[in-house]
Amino acid sequence: MINTSEQEELLKLIANFMKTDIEAVAIGGTAMMFSNYKNATKDIDIVFKDVEDRDVFIDAIKQLGYIEKSLSDIYDEKRQQNPAKPLMFSRSDERFDLFVSSVFGFKINFSQDAVLQKYDFLGKSRLTLNVPVKEVLILLKAITGRETDFEDIVTILKAENNVSWDSITKQAIGYKESLPWILIDLEECMQKLGKLFDIDDTYFKRLYDAHGD
Amino acid sequence: MAEIIGKYTVELYAQENSISRQSALNKLSGLKKKGFVKVSGGGKQKRIYTLYKRPVREPNGFYSIVNKYAKIKLTPEFEHYIYGRYTVEDAIIDGLKIDNARTKIAVSNLFRHITDWTYLMHKAKGNNLLERLHEYYEYAKKSTKCKRMPKRYMKESIKND
Numbered sequence: 001m002i003n004t005s006e007q008e009e010l011l012k013l014i015a016n017f018m019k020t021d022i023e024a025v026a027i028g029g030t031a032m033m034f035s036n037y038k039n040a041t042k043d044i045d046i047v048f049k050d051v052e053d054r055d056v057f058i059d060a061i062k063q064l065g066y067i068e069k070s071l072s073d074i075y076d077e078k079r080q081q082n083p084a085k086p087l088m089f090s091r092s093d094e095r096f097d098l099f100v101s102s103v104f105g106f107k108i109n110f111s112q113d114a115v116l117q118k119y120d121f122l123g124k125s126r127l128t129l130n131v132p133v134k135e136v137l138i139l140l141k142a143i144t145g146r147e148t149d150f151e152d153i154v155t156i157l158k159a160e161n162n163v164s165w166d167s168i169t170k171q172a173i174g175y176k177e178s179l180p181w182i183l184i185d186l187e188e189c190m191q192k193l194g195k196l197f198d199i200d201d202t203y204f205k206r207l208y209d210a211h212g213d
Numbered sequence: 214m215a216e217i218i219g220k221y222t223v224e225l226y227a228q229e230n231s232i233s234r235q236s237a238l239n240k241l242s243g244l245k246k247k248g249f250v251k252v253s254g255g256g257k258q259k260r261i262y263t264l265y266k267r268p269v270r271e272p273n274g275f276y277s278i279v280n281k282y283a284k285i286k287l288t289p290e291f292e293h294y295i296y297g298r299y300t301v302e303d304a305i306i307d308g309l310k311i312d313n314a315r316t317k318i319a320v321s322n323l324f325r326h327i328t329d330w331t332y333l334m335h336k337a338k339g340n341n342l343l344e345r346l347h348e349y350y351e352y353a354k355k356s357t358k359c360k361r362m363p364k365r366y367m368k369e370s371i372k373n374d
Contacts, residue, residue, distance in 0.1 A: 036267045122297025
């Protein structure tokens with residue numbers, strides 16, 4: 001586990017070991033910690049624009065003693081086969097999940113409009129991490145399907161009253177051709193959430209219609 | 214920014230929570246230390262306590278620097294937080310990346326505060342923004358009282374145009 005201040009210091013340290021400036025998107029627990037939804041996470045999830053940027057980051061963390069790990073303990077078979085799976089690096093308790101441009105096929109928007117918060121770590125080089133809006137965080141949590149992802153969604157929903165299920169379901173439907181399983185995963189997650197929070201039936205109906213049930 | 218629970222005066226907070234004024238002050242002070250409360254006013258003005266659902270941190274990035282120096286202020290399009298040393302030169306580079314009309318006017322005011330032209334040119338070159346930097350500088354020269362770009366960098370900008 002890594003807490004907020006340790007994460008900030010670690011990223012600042014990594015910026016000192018990077019050869020060039022990098023701009024990437026923080027998702028998952030990292031993004032939640034930046035947004036103060038929680039104060040500790042097991043893994044630092046980052047999405048890079050391209051492989052070159054990821055390689056610069058990997059070079060830096062390798063210098064700090066991080067070693068590549070297998071995905072098998074963390075992700076299920078379906079996600080391990082996915083071409084857009086991450087590379088995983090760890091050192092003691094901390095782990096990096098490093099994606100390129102998409103998260104299991106879900107394309108990450110790198111434009112300024114999609115950014116809610118921007119965190120700059122200035123060392124010898126500059127590491128910029130953008131945090132997407134909460135709806136994207138929830139959708140990504142719903143499709144990564146790891147043990148703690150559901151709890152994280154619950155944490156966000158407890159802290160925010162104004163989550164737009166309209167936006168979440170529309171975005172998921174936009175991916176139904178390229179990621180046919182996205183609607184099933186989201187519906188499963190929404191069913192579980194429905195027991196704890198009010199989610200309007202129209203959003204379920206929208207998913208069923210899109211799936212053709 | 215985190216969702217707001219509400220705005221309170223100390224008396225109102227005490228009344229709503231059925232506690233004494235002193236207890237309310239203690240509670241609000243505790244919440245402020247944890248980042249859940251922002252306070253405005255004080256002195257002759259009545260203090261207003263804004264309560265948030267989760268801790269908030271004051272942004273300290275691009276918009277803080279620009280709004281400190283620029284005559285026209287910018288509404289932040291995103292919250293920008295910095296870890297490390299963020300200078301006027303870094304803010305100019307970020308302004309060049311955002312690149313819209315209002316930002317251009319605001320950023321032009323930053324040219325007056327440049328202390329490290331070498332760093333600015335190095336960053337602009339690294340981000341392929343040399344041409345745009347030159348354009349912003351020309352605009353700043355016309356519209357504000359700004360520092361003169363060293364000749365060697367002027368030549369470099371023109372060479373890259």
